Amino acid sequence: MKSRHKKLLVIVLALAGIGIAAALILNAFQSNLVFFFSPTQVANGEAPTDRAFRIGGLVEEGSIKRDPDGLTVRFVVTDTAKSMNVIYKGILPDLFKEGKGVVAEGKQGADGVFVSTQVLAKHDENYMPPEAAHALEQAQKAQETLAK
Amino acid sequence: MIPELGHFALIIALLLALTQAILPLYGAQRGNLTLMAVARPAAQGQFIFTVLAFFCLAYSFLTNDFSVENVARNSFSQLPEVYRITATWGSHEGSLLLWVVILAFWTTAVSVFSRRLPEDMVARVLGVMGLISVGFLAFLLTTSNPFDRLLPAALDGRDMNPLLQDWGMIIHPPMLYMGYVGFAVAFAFAIAALISGRLDAAWARWSRPWTTVAWAFLTFGIVLGSWWAYRELGWGGWWFWDPTENASFMPWLAGTALLHSLAVTEKRGTFKAWTVLLALTAFSLSLLGTFLVRSGVLSSVHAFATDPARGAFILAFLAVVIGGSLALYAWRAPKMLTGGGFTWFSREALLLGNNVILLAALGSVLLGTLYPLLMDALGMGKISVGPPYFNAVFVPLMAPALFLMGIGPLTRWKGDSIPGMFARLKWALVISLATGLLLPLTLEGYKPWAVLGFTLAMWILLTVLIGFRERLAHGARLTSLPRAFWGMQLAHLGMAWGIAGIALVANYQEERDVRMNVGDHAVMAGYTFTFKGTTEHLGPNYRAAKGTIEVTRDGKLVATMHPEKRIYNASGMPMTEAAIHPNFFRDVYVALGEPLDEQAQTWAVRLFHKPFINWLWLGALLMVIGGFLAASDRRYRIGVKTTAPAGAATQGA
Numbered sequence: 001m002k003s004r005h006k007k008l009l010v011i012v013l014a015l016a017g018i019g020i021a022a023a024l025i026l027n028a029f030q031s032n033l034v035f036f037f038s039p040t041q042v043a044n045g046e047a048p049t050d051r052a053f054r055i056g057g058l059v060e061e062g063s064i065k066r067d068p069d070g071l072t073v074r075f076v077v078t079d080t081a082k083s084m085n086v087i088y089k090g091i092l093p094d095l096f097k098e099g100k101g102v103v104a105e106g107k108q109g110a111d112g113v114f115v116s117t118q119v120l121a122k123h124d125e126n127y128m129p130p131e132a133a134h135a136l137e138q139a140q141k142a143q144e145t146l147a148k
Numbered sequence: 149m150i151p152e153l154g155h156f157a158l159i160i161a162l163l164l165a166l167t168q169a170i171l172p173l174y175g176a177q178r179g180n181l182t183l184m185a186v187a188r189p190a191a192q193g194q195f196i197f198t199v200l201a202f203f204c205l206a207y208s209f210l211t212n213d214f215s216v217e218n219v220a221r222n223s224f225s226q227l228p229e230v231y232r233i234t235a236t237w238g239s240h241e242g243s244l245l246l247w248v249v250i251l252a253f254w255t256t257a258v259s260v261f262s263r264r265l266p267e268d269m270v271a272r273v274l275g276v277m278g279l280i281s282v283g284f285l286a287f288l289l290t291t292s293n294p295f296d297r298l299l300p301a302a303l304d305g306r307d308m309n310p311l312l313q314d315w316g317m318i319i320h321p322p323m324l325y326m327g328y329v330g331f332a333v334a335f336a337f338a339i340a341a342l343i344s345g346r347l348d349a350a351w352a353r354w355s356r357p358w359t360t361v362a363w364a365f366l367t368f369g370i371v372l373g374s375w376w377a378y379r380e381l382g383w384g385g386w387w388f389w390d391p392t393e394n395a396s397f398m399p400w401l402a403g404t405a406l407l408h409s410l411a412v413t414e415k416r417g418t419f420k421a422w423t424v425l426l427a428l429t430a431f432s433l434s435l436l437g438t439f440l441v442r443s444g445v446l447s448s449v450h451a452f453a454t455d456p457a458r459g460a461f462i463l464a465f466l467a468v469v470i471g472g473s474l475a476l477y478a479w480r481a482p483k484m485l486t487g488g489g490f491t492w493f494s495r496e497a498l499l500l501g502n503n504v505i506l507l508a509a510l511g512s513v514l515l516g517t518l519y520p521l522l523m524d525a526l527g528m529g530k531i532s533v534g535p536p537y538f539n540a541v542f543v544p545l546m547a548p549a550l551f552l553m554g555i556g557p558l559t560r561w562k563g564d565s566i567p568g569m570f571a572r573l574k575w576a577l578v579i580s581l582a583t584g585l586l587l588p589l590t591l592e593g594y595k596p597w598a599v600l601g602f603t604l605a606m607w608i609l610l611t612v613l614i615g616f617r618e619r620l621a622h623g624a625r626l627t628s629l630p631r632a633f634w635g636m637q638l639a640h641l642g643m644a645w646g647i648a649g650i651a652l653v654a655n656y657q658e659e660r661d662v663r664m665n666v667g668d669h670a671v672m673a674g675y676t677f678t679f680k681g682t683t684e685h686l687g688p689n690y691r692a693a694k695g696t697i698e699v700t701r702d703g704k705l706v707a708t709m710h711p712e713k714r715i716y717n718a719s720g721m722p723m724t725e726a727a728i729h730p731n732f733f734r735d736v737y738v739a740l741g742e743p744l745d746e747q748a749q750t751w752a753v754r755l756f757h758k759p760f761i762n763w764l765w766l767g768a769l770l771m772v773i774g775g776f777l778a779a780s781d782r783r784y785r786i787g788v789k790t791t792a793p794a795g796a797a798t799q800g801a
Contacts, residue, residue: 010492014504017504018504018508021508021545024541024544025508025511025512025515025541028537028540028541029512029515029516029519029533029537029541032533032534032536032537032540033531033532033533033537034531034532034533034534035529035530035531036529036530036531036532054530054532066744069663070663070744070750070752071661071662071663071752089661090661091383091661091739091741091742091752091754092741092742094721094722094723094724095721095722105534131530134530
């Protein structure tokens with residue numbers, strides 16, 4: 001093989017390698033994006049039924065209930081317009097409280113209950129998780145447009 | 149009075165930084181030695197005044213001067229003294245001040261350890277570092293003054309975030325910044341070389357030890373952060389692919405690529421343009437990392453909108469640094485001469501492969517970190533990219549890099565024979581494959597990722613040993629091997645050790661959430677956990693429920709553990725303080741969830757058994773030690789003025 005051909009071969013192989021890597025990355029990226037929906041959007045049927053997504057809003061006052069096993073928790077997440085039931089098994093984060101912002105990741109069950117695999121509350125007492133704040137904002141805007 | 153003194157010191161530091169930037173750069177262009185000679189004293193003066201400012205701020209924190217807004221927001225009269233000092237760099241303003249102090253420290257270090265460098269090179273390097281300092285000091289003084297007064301003064305402070313009240317967090321930010329800012333030296337060397345047009349092997353040799361030291365500090369900083377998250381966030385994870393973690397990981401990936409590329413440029417005189425580009429990239433990512441974490445853009449992209457001055461300054465600064473350096477690069481890089489040739493199976497080619505893989509990994513992390521921010525900023529919906537994406541991309545990408553890590557150091561420069569290499573490594577290959585395939589049989593569950601991890605760890609271990617054996621067979625003694633060689637091998641060994649730890653803990657850890665009443669038992673991984681109840685406990689600035697859990701194995705007491713649930717007085721913020729019983733082979737980790745009844749008799753408790761997790765930190769520490777050892781190699785200290793790349797050099801890293 002001439003050195004020019006060799007060089008060409010190396011370049012072609014390198015490009016092929018980079019192409020494959022890029023394809024793998026983008027594919028993994030596509031299938032692992034987690035989208036966010038507010039309870040209102042979920043109520044409107046905008047959320048997917050077959051893949052995980054995030055919801056956010058406030059934990060409704062008086063809605064936290066524990067199953068007898070002590071570890072399964074049921075609560076209601078609301079964006080003040082619509083609300084949805086959430087079930088989670090495990091230990092909740094330190095800053096999880098009624099009336100405070102929360103973000104939960106999981107899937108929608110057949111009975112309409114959101115089965116959460118992860119509950120997030122942020123590291124600061126005065127600070128609302130951005131997704132939760134966003135959900136409340138959206139709901140407020142929607143109500144204002146309805147009122148007009 | 150003291151805060152004003154600090155403010156004043158910062159202004160003087162800015163003036164000195166301007167002097168340090170303008171006069172020497174102009175002087176170097178004109179060949180004026182007098183102007184060039186300004187660089188050193190200006191840099192050292194700037195260091196003195198930034199340190200003075202830093203001490204003034206630390207003093208305000210230590211004396212609880214709540215008339216300073218920064219102190220009132222981030223400290224508290226009941227806060228223990230050591231945390232009052234570390235609160236100095238706990239805030240946005242304070243951490244940027246720390247950044248500036250460390251930059252001035254590095255600049256001064258360059259001014260002291262550059263006696264053998266040509267005057268114009270020193271003037272340009274210090275000048276470029278002065279420019280960076282001007283940017284940061286102007287940002288501090290115009291938008292984030294740490295000495296702003298609060299009128300009327302606050303009665304007491306709002307306390308430091310309880311999560312930061314941990315000694316891992318005391319040293320994490322300074323170490324991380326030593327790394328970030330250390331890349332500024334490599335950046336300044338690259339810019340100076342681009343301006344002067346002298347991109348030769350000598351340039352690579354000058355910037356190499358600085359880059360290695362910066363890399364070692366950054367590695368240490370990242371490890372400390374990970375160790376802190378493991379102990380303090382309370383939930384046993386040590387890497388979350390969180391944007392704040394990615395922000396420090398991206399410069400590390402670029403810095404690692406730079407480290408290896410510099411080796412080629414120094415030894416063989418090739419890859420010059422590529423190496424320079426990596427030096428620019430590593431520092432640009434350090435800047436991006438600092439701002440991502442410190443500007444609040446991660447918690448909300450709208451933080452920019454609430455404080456437009458800061459946001460605009462940051463974007464402009466990033467644009468000037470990144471855009472400016474790339475423009476200079478585009479103008480100058482084509483004039484660089486390429487060095488010697490090499491075949492596709494040579495150390496050069498393998499190091500190039502390492503670089504391509506590291507950059508692909510970097511690209512994937514960058515995509516996962518910035519894409520959600522971009523979507524949000526453009527109002528295209530909120531998305532998050534979680535650990536599954538990073539794990540799916542990162543592990544397959546890094547596996548070939550780790551395989552190459554075994555071969556690269558054993559390969560000759562310019563070209564080597566594949567059959568020869570196979571003959572040298574066939575036993576290592578067989579043994580590592582056998583280890584990977586057989587070892588999981590002795591553990592619970594046969595996991596493919598564990599097979600991969602064990603194989604690669606054993607592969608690196610064996611190839612490192614072969615490297616030593618071949619050196620010794622050629623008549624070298626262990627003590628006469630250069631420190632650069634030792635450093636590289638230790639760092640690679642640390643990687644192998646860490647991978648073994650990760651493979652074990654990620655695949656074989658056990659975790660249980662249990663409901664425990666006083667006297668209840670739980671059994672996990674051969675350990676019996678007995679809950680003895682909780683007692684009230686008063687800390688300096690918090691109240692806590694302190695639990696007692698006895699851990700036994702085969703009837704013998706292993707440990708009595710005291711996890712806590714704390715409520716901090718000033719903020720009312722609850723926090724989980726986990727209890728960990730470590731040893732060389734495993735950690736037993738216990739955290740209190742929440743009380744499940746009114747009398748706080750029954751608690752939700754999380755139990756972990758983390759096999760070999762400490763190997764992860766120990767391996768990383770070995771990498772840090774390897775980095776410092778390599779940087780201390782004597783060839784960086786003698787004969788630095790020789791410029792010709794040694795064409796026949798076949799040894800060393």
